[in-house]
Amino acid sequence: MENAILLELFLELDASTPEGLRSELIDGEIVVSPPPEGYHAHCLSEIWRQVTLLSATRMSLSGHKGLAVPREGGRPPDHVIPDATIAPREGRPFRGAPAWMPCDDVAMVVEVTSSRADIDRITKRHCYARAGVPLYLLVDREHETVTLFSEPADEDYGDAHTTAFGKTLPLPEPFAFVLETSELG
Template identity: 40%
Template sequence: MTVAQSEVTLDEFEAFDAAAPDGFHVELINGRVLVTPAPDGDHDENVMYIGDQVRERQAGLRMYQERGLVVPAYRAGRARVDGAVAPVGYFRGQPSWSDPSGVLLVVEVTSGREQDAEVDRVDKRDAYAQAGLPVYLLVDRHRGEVVVHWEPEGGRYLHSATALFGAKLHLPEPFDFGLDTAELA
């Protein structure tokens, strides 16, 4: 479910976030309040599968699940990302809504509802580019594909590549390896 409001202040968002019932995530993306149910098991397995591959190749990095990031863009924003790859210990001492400057890769997995997938495909992609997050990886369960976007400039990603589930997808620097997508679903 998405709740759209024209001008939501951070104070209003924080009050709404605090009042949200258990099992729901509340985000503020491009001035809109987004409310989504907590992820299902397949969703979590996808994030862990990607995180395991990153860790195998770069021991100093970890996939942190369900992290809240400040994504300032042109409006104040808050995104609860499915996965954030950062150096070990990066989030230690940070608040619930953390500074994204040390995050190297953000992962989103589309929810079980097709109508919610456009938020991950467009709104979050643009917010992450505007926030300068170096790499955005989308696992699109509805299309059966993985899309990587990288090199943010001027509020947009300059490059992207797509692979169908089962094919390898090359992740750009600082990762520089072929992501195995065989177990994504």
């Protein structure tokens, strides 16, 4: 499908997506997802609780904030919606941001796997790396692990640290605390 037509179709779909559903344009594919179930929300809530209480820098969180990720070769930008987008509170990064904001001020994105886990494990990881998002935290419910990806370069992250549910995972600056994962299982 021609790139301009695909982007136009996506933007029309995004504007008319029924409430509760999410539509994303990822790697040339339109993906529509249902609302997350309770366990998914529980994982996000636990991470946000720790970020709020323990982070060295005051952070703002947006659940399901649209991010625009440029692509090369005239291809339409990816339009991804992380489960959580976290940015330093200073400057109020989400106030006045467009529906599909650039990733410039984002400190970390968080994804909790759902029915199409490979999108979170692989495809979105590449999107976030390409956008230069410094940290990508993946809660993989199927494998019962949490992985922190860092050092974005081109299409992927140069470093990844994985821990099993119940173990701890250090988060670097600007967070600078140890994430406890026992409540995720």
